[in-house]
Amino acid sequence: DGGITQSPKYLFRKEGQNVTLSCEQNLNHDAMYWYRQDPGQGLRLIYYSQIVNDFQKGDIAEGYSVSREKKESFPLTVTSAQKNPTAFYLCATSLGANVYGYTFGSGTRLTVV
Amino acid sequence: AQSVSQHNHHVILSEAASLELGCNYSYGGTVNLFWYVQYPGQHLQLLLKYFSGDPLVKGIKGFEAEFIKSKFSFNLRKPSVQWSDTAEYFCAASSNTGKLIFGQGTTLQVKP
Numbered sequence: 001d002g003g004i005t006q007s008p009k010y011l012f013r014k015e016g017q018n019v020t021l022s023c024e025q026n027l028n029h030d031a032m033y034w035y036r037q038d039p040g041q042g043l044r045l046i047y048y049s050q051i052v053n054d055f056q057k058g059d060i061a062e063g064y065s066v067s068r069e070k071k072e073s074f075p076l077t078v079t080s081a082q083k084n085p086t087a088f089y090l091c092a093t094s095l096g097a098n099v100y101g102y103t104f105g106s107g108t109r110l111t112v113v
Numbered sequence: 114a115q116s117v118s119q120h121n122h123h124v125i126l127s128e129a130a131s132l133e134l135g136c137n138y139s140y141g142g143t144v145n146l147f148w149y150v151q152y153p154g155q156h157l158q159l160l161l162k163y164f165s166g167d168p169l170v171k172g173i174k175g176f177e178a179e180f181i182k183s184k185f186s187f188n189l190r191k192p193s194v195q196w197s198d199t200a201e202y203f204c205a206a207s208s209n210t211g212k213l214i215f216g217q218g219t220t221l222q223v224k225p
Contacts, residue, residue, distance in 0.1 A: 040122065042217040042218045094213075102157075
C-alpha cells in the first residue's frame with residue numbers, strides 16, 4: 001500500500017525546544033516537500049528536496065532545518081528560532097518534474113505550549 | 114514574483130446552487146495549474162490539473178476548470194453543489210520543474 005506517512009499526528013512542544021517531524025514515503029518519488037498550513041494563508045513552502053542529499057529553502061525556511069539522507073525520508077526540524085511554530089505541517093512528494101501534481105501526507109499538527 | 118491568488122475566502126451556498134471559485138496566477142513562462150480539495154479531517158486531494166491542450170479540464174466529482182491565458186485565470190466550477198462538497202479548496206501553480214505555489218484557499222460551506 002503506497003503512500004506518505006507523517007508522524008506524529010499531534011505534537012506538543014515547549015517553547016525553546018527543537019522538535020522533529022517525520023515524513024516517510026514508499027511511492028519511489030524523487031521530490032519531497034514540506035509545507036506549513038495556516039488559516040487564511042494557504043500552504044507555504046518551507047523546504048524541498050528534488051534528489052537525495054540535496055535540498056533548497058522555500059519561502060519560509062527561517063527557523064526550520066531538513067535533511068535528505070534517504071530517498072524515502074525527509075524529516076523536518078522545527079527549531080527554537082522559529083518564532084511562531086504552532087501550525088499544521090504537510091509533507092508532499094512528486095514524481096520528478098512537477099507535471100503530475102503532488103501527493104500529500106495526512107499532516108502533523110504542532111502546538112507550542 | 115510567482116504568485117497565486119484566490120478571490121473568495123469563504124463561500125456559503127445552498128445545495129444545488131452553482132459554484133465558481135476564482136483563481137488568478139502570476140507566472141512567467143509555461144505554467145501548470147491545479148485545484149486541490151481538503152475535506153474536513155482528510156488529506157489534500159487533487160481535483161484536476163491543466164498542463165496544455167484543451168483549456169477546459171474536467172476533474173473528479175463533477176468539477177471542472179477553465180484556463181483563460183489572457184486573464185491569467187483558472188476558475189473552478191461545478192453546476193450543482195452537494196452538501197458533501199463542503200471543504201477547503203486550493204488553487205496552485207508551478208512551472209514544469211519548479212515547486213508548487215498555493216493560493217490562500219477558499220472555504221466552501223454547502224447548506225443542506
